Amino acid sequence: MGIDFKFIHCSDLHLGAPFKKVSSFDRELGKRMAEAPFAALDRIVDKAITENADFIIFSGDIFDSENITPGSRHRFAEAVKRAGIRCYIAYGNHDHRRSWENSIPLPGNAVVFPDTPVNIPYPDGENKLTNVIGVSHGAKEEGRDLTDGITGTGPFSIAAVHCDLDAVSEGKRYAPCRLNDLLTKNIDYWALGHIHKRSIVHEYPHVVYPGNTQGRNTKETGRKGAYLVTVSGGKVANIEFFATHEIMWSEAELDITGKDINSLIGHLPDIGPGELVKLKITGRGDLDRMIRFERKDIIRAVEDRKGCRVVDIEVNSMPNIDINARRNTGDFVSAVIREADIMSGSDKKTLISAICATKASQSPEIRKVFEDMSETELKDMVNDALASILGKLTGDST
């Protein structure tokens, strides 16, 4: 067929986006975090140059909403210029325009899709290798199915869209579309963006989310990057994932059951140096008390052992108490357990009312913190409270 080319598919760079849920802030970490999305962009460009890729597709959310700065855009423009190959850009819900964007124009090798689908084949001229059809979000909340009107026509067609396939996200605000529809549009490769977890949703035709290029919070764990797609003979021959993240987020579960501090630290899961780690404490044991009341020591021990940075800790452990056995002993502890049972059965509103019982906590700002939490999270708080009380009532009073 002679249709042979390579391209890089990436999305959700979120340049300028702050990392989320990192409470242990310091300047050094802050700089690392601020620089990480740009480092990921540089790795994409490096890969394109090294692999002699024909073009790059950016499937939206290159920038991060209100946080886009002239510096972010300038650095993106510089990166596109350095790539030196055509860069297709379909903007997403986080890429809405700023007034000054025209003052920092993208270089000539950048092709920005408008908010209606257009086909800009590659390369220019008669000997085109592929159609590249793309469409950008017209608004921050894009209710349209942007894949409407996209139809492949040539021997090989790529479509670049930032969309919410089968409404994975909440609501239908982010260009919702359906996989079944996509499969009928004669597109060989759907270069999608929006979902931060990479996935090859379908093959032949390919429907691909490369995920974001740099994890931004404790939920976005593991390696992050982009795809190098090789088309040979008019067919997708290979999809190679390559990592671009500068900082890797990881989650480490520590089961305290039957462990003391030494055995707990001695059996830490695989955590790489420099990773930002969320510790998830589970199990039942005497360490629960230490976890709850002296957690800094645990965090320091983990960081020292692994060279990582613990940025979050979720305590789901319980003190070494047989809750079921203590529920009916008739003493104070049993009363607390019974009350916790009752509270855990309450709805979100009741739980928030229980929490926000003081005058100060009635302020909308305080209530909002809890209103933003799910009912499950609030019930986890009840469990947390119960475990803490039990730890205090049954241990040394601290």
Next chain:
Amino acid sequence: MKVKALRIRSFGKLTDRVFDDLPEGLIVITGSNESGKTTMMEFMRSTMFPSNKRKNYPEQTKNDSGSAELQTDSGEELVLLRNGKEVSEINKKDLPGKMFSMDSETYNAVFAMDLGDLENAEAISSGNIRNRFLTVPGGEAVPFVLKNIERSGTDIMNEDRITPKNPVYSLRKEIGEIGNEIYSLRRQSDEYDNTVEEMNALIKSTESAELDQLRTNEERNRRSILESQKVNVDAINKYSERRKETEYAYALTEEEMNAHARLCSYIGSLEERIERMDGTPPLTDDEISKIMGTERELTAILNGKASNDIPGSGAKDGASAVRRNTNAEKTMPLMLFIAAGISFAASIFITAAAAAGAALVAGAVLLLKRRSRDRIYNNRETNTAECIASGTEAVPISTGTITAAEETLRSLRKMIDNNAVRIANHKMRTEMIVEITSKKEELHAIEGEYGGKENFERTKADRKTLTEIDKTIGTLKKSAELSAGMEYESLVRELGTEPSVPQTDHGITDMKVRRGELKAKLDSLRSDDRLNLLLAEKDAKETELADKIKEWGVLSLQKQLIDRACGELYASMQPSVIKIANRYLGMMTRGRYTLDVDPRLEGINIRDASGYKTSKQWSSGLSDQVYLSIKMAVAKNMGSERLPMILDDVLVRFDTERKKAACGALLEFAKDQQVFLFSCVPLDGMFPDGTYRCIRL
């Protein structure tokens, strides 16, 4: 257990005092101050529950001695013997402390006390007694835990309002400040476009201003160049003035000057030729004939001698022949020669040539004479001229004289020959003179046109000056035109006009400064990572705030759980001691107060219609009432043995009504438990008759 008898042999101030047949129930022991009430109480409690920590009163001595007869609730008899500080049971039985698991501190705190001991709330508001008797099971740590929770909670956020000491407050403040900074940076970012626009406009303005500046500079330079040519223009003007003075000389044409010059030159050359030409006039005929004559004579002489003396011989031979001449022969030609010379000289005075010819002739004669003399005296050779010059006497002709004569003869013949040239020269000279005369006339004719030679020469000089002036003016004009880049007339015209004042301040410097500022601003905006850092910091602070609020939420839930658990237990599991104490307190306060044993409350609290009161809010009388009630209730419930209660002046701070109420409660207490009530005042009327025994010390 009850005390049946006390025998105090020696204890403090009491000696040999016996109290037998002590009854069950209430025993009131009265006595004035210093009568020994406290001493007796101390003997009782330190004997039943001896302690190393016994109070100093009365002072302990080795002589302390006595005994106490006791009967347990089970009917067992005990006789405690006291000797010094040692106490023993007479039958080696266990002492009551060990027998009923009661330490002396507890007994003294709950059962046997003076007013000071009664006020000691610590024994019942904390520790074992509280946990055993005054709270719900498992709730012992609740006050502390609750306090801990509340402290932790208020550390994060006060109940009523968020204060500056709360991290919630400080974090919100920090977030606000970061937010303001972010807002400011975003505004700067939003100004990027305007800044770029301003920059572009400024670039255009600067370029335009620079162009204007360039033009101004060019104009200045041009003007400067024009001004520099003013010197040339001034010079040209001067030359032009001078030119006017000599302008008349233009009448003298070039042809005229050339003709004049040619004539002068021609005349000069003729005159020079005439000057160089031999001016000797041609020999006259007469002179020629004289020379010819002399020549003939000399020829003849020479020919004659030669033929006589030395026929066909050479010069030397001839000389020899001459020497053979006689004096007469010698004198005649000499004289002839002189005469010829004189006549020749006279004839040729007219001209130098003639003179020369005469001289030659004369010389020839003289020469002949002198040679003769030389041959005679010196026999040496000499020439004719020398002979003539020396004036020496003529001598007979010698060979040398003959030679000189021959030379003279040749000279004479040459003179004759040259005379033809002289004639030609003379003719030519004459012709040239005529020519000169003719040309001078032409010359004078030309000069006459200008007033004579002198005027002509001045005119010619002025004409030359005029030419030079014109040449100079031409050079200057050309130079000025080249420098000014314009026609001379235009230059003069421009120099004659007032120069327009070029604009010197185009604001370029200010614009460049502003451009520098804008560039720095744009560079800063493009390279500024502060916003990203601030966003990260803000998010971290927000996360920290949310974590803090969540932490507070968990603490709030802990408090809620404890409150609810306490509420549940408070309603259903009130300890029996509290119930009894409440009964006594009710009796003492006429039902006004009840004890509040909420597990969440620390210490001992009471409640009335207005709410609960902590111990700090009690009066001293109320305090005595509360603690007496509680201690009576604890004493009633502590252990299985009903130990005797010993109270030393604990009613002293009660008014009559309170005292009576307290006595009523004590009387009830004493129904099944022995009570020793020491009082410094009689308690008559406080108890119904027959309900107690009174002992007066």
